[in-house]
Amino acid sequence: MAKTEKKKATPKKPKLPLPEGVPAVKARIPKAVRRAESAHLTPLPPRGEGSAAVLQRLWDTVEQRRIAGDAATSHSARLLKRGTPKVAQKLGEEAVELVIEAVARNREATIGEAADVVYHLLVLLVDAGIHPNEVWGELERREGLSGIVEKASRPKALLAIAQTTKLP
Numbered sequence: 001m002a003k004t005e006k007k008k009a010t011p012k013k014p015k016l017p018l019p020e021g022v023p024a025v026k027a028r029i030p031k032a033v034r035r036a037e038s039a040h041l042t043p044l045p046p047r048g049e050g051s052a053a054v055l056q057r058l059w060d061t062v063e064q065r066r067i068a069g070d071a072a073t074s075h076s077a078r079l080l081k082r083g084t085p086k087v088a089q090k091l092g093e094e095a096v097e098l099v100i101e102a103v104a105r106n107r108e109a110t111i112g113e114a115a116d117v118v119y120h121l122l123v124l125l126v127d128a129g130i131h132p133n134e135v136w137g138e139l140e141r142r143e144g145l146s147g148i149v150e151k152a153s154r155p156k157a158l159l160a161i162a163q164t165t166k167l168p
């Protein structure tokens with residue numbers, strides 16, 4: 001290209017409007033990269049075999065942070081103070097990151113992202129005033145009921161409405 005010739009500006013893609021109250025998901029540096037960069041600053045203890053009992057303890061901690069946490073020192077308190085849309089947005093972002101790692105079949109990163117999703121799910125439940133036992137109760141209610149049987153038992157009209165909200 002001649003020096004004087006100016007490169008044509010490529011027209012910007014128009015942004016799709018987001019529904020009211022839905023914050024934009026910002027471009028993010030992959031979590032694995034950020035973790036690798038900060039690992040030498042904040043090394044975590046090695047991971048052992050865990051148990052689901054940690055969920056109750058974690059919910060209790062986050063609930064305590066909601067009641068008396070300091071946004072300067074607690075990530076949970078800071079996130080909860082930012083309000084429901086931000087709490088929901090964070091869960092959405094973590095879910096997308098989990099999906100990316102799972103599809104890429106990155107086992108270690110998938111475990112890390114799954115933990116992020118569970119933590120942010122518990123923050124969302126705290127924000128919504130829902131005790132996790134209500135969710136476990138719902139899972140117990142569904143125990144033994146195949147998803148295929150349940151779907152087949154849905155009234156056809158309801159199914160049609162539900163299908164209109166699905167992503168292609």
Ligand SMILES: N=c1c2ncn([C@@H]3O[C@H](COP(=O)(O)OP(=O)(O)OP(=O)(O)O)[C@@H](O)[C@H]3O)c2ncn1[C@@H]1O[C@H](COP(=O)(O)O)[C@@H](O)[C@H]1O
Nearest residue numbers: 058061062065069073074075076077079090115116119120
């Ligand atoms: N399990 C977690 C946990 N998982 C992830 N995270 C944090 O979640 C944050 C996610 O980082 P991101 O950069 O994606 O998001 P962000 O910092 O909100 O930044 P923005 O998107 O707003 O820019 C990081 O700061 C992670 O450290 C967690 N923070 C806390 N916990 C647990 O919650 C307990 C209480 O933590 P505090 O509330 O911080 O005291 C801890 O003892 C842990 O057990």
